[in-house]
Amino acid sequence: xxxxxxxxxxxxxxxxxxxxxxxxxxxxxxxxxxxxxxxxxxxxxxxxxxxxxxxxxxxxxxxxxxxxxxxxxxxxxxxxxxxxxxxxxxxxxxxxxxxxxxxxxxxxxxxxxxxxxxxxxxxxxxxxxxxxxxxxxxxxxxx
Numbered sequence: 001x002x003x004x005x006x007x008x009x010x011x012x013x014x015x016x017x018x019x020x021x022x023x024x025x026x027x028x029x030x031x032x033x034x035x036x037x038x039x040x041x042x043x044x045x046x047x048x049x050x051x052x053x054x055x056x057x058x059x060x061x062x063x064x065x066x067x068x069x070x071x072x073x074x075x076x077x078x079x080x081x082x083x084x085x086x087x088x089x090x091x092x093x094x095x096x097x098x099x100x101x102x103x104x105x106x107x108x109x110x111x112x113x114x115x116x117x118x119x120x121x122x123x124x125x126x127x128x129x130x131x132x133x134x135x136x137x138x139x140x141x142x143x
Contacts, residue, residue, distance in 0.1 A: 006030075031058060037088040040095070041070045041105070045079070045086065054081070069108040 010030040011019045019030055033048030033056075042062035049056055057079050059071065074093030077083045087093035097103075109115045 033058070036086050039072050039075055039087075041072075043070065043075075045075060047086075057081075067107050070105060 007030050010032045013032040014030070031046065031048065031051070033046040033051070036045045036047050036057075038044050043066075044060045044062075045057070046060065047057050059075070059079065061070070071079065072087070072095050074083075074087035074090070074095060077093060078086045083090060083093060085093075087095070107114075
């Protein structure tokens with residue numbers, strides 16, 4: 001939640017149309033900042049060093065029904081203050097294709113039929129319960 005002075009200042013800087021879009025559609029708050037770059041998913045990244053600490057960087061997703069896993073690793077590192085320079089300036093943060101990485105983005109399957117389901121040992125009948133066997137000790141007498 002922002003203060004009324006910050007909200008009015010951002011309204012004056014970004015205009016009524018962008019103010020309304022930010023407030024209702026994209027980020028739920030009004031922000032103004034410099035455009036830093038975009039990724040292959042057409043998400044736009046912004047920065048304003050005059051904002052409150054740890055709220056200086058943000059992303060405006062391309063789709064209103066966004067998936068947070070659509071942020072590339074380099075942009076993720078920049079957004080979470082792990083790198084001072086964005087991937088547009090830092091060569092090590094540039095996206096690269098590895099032989100083991102998937103060719104297309106795999107969306108996060110949480111709360112869908114594609115969600116990860118671990119193997120259940122309770123419902124499975126393939127696992128037999130262990131039944132301990134107590135053998136009498138040698139040299140002991142039973143009364």
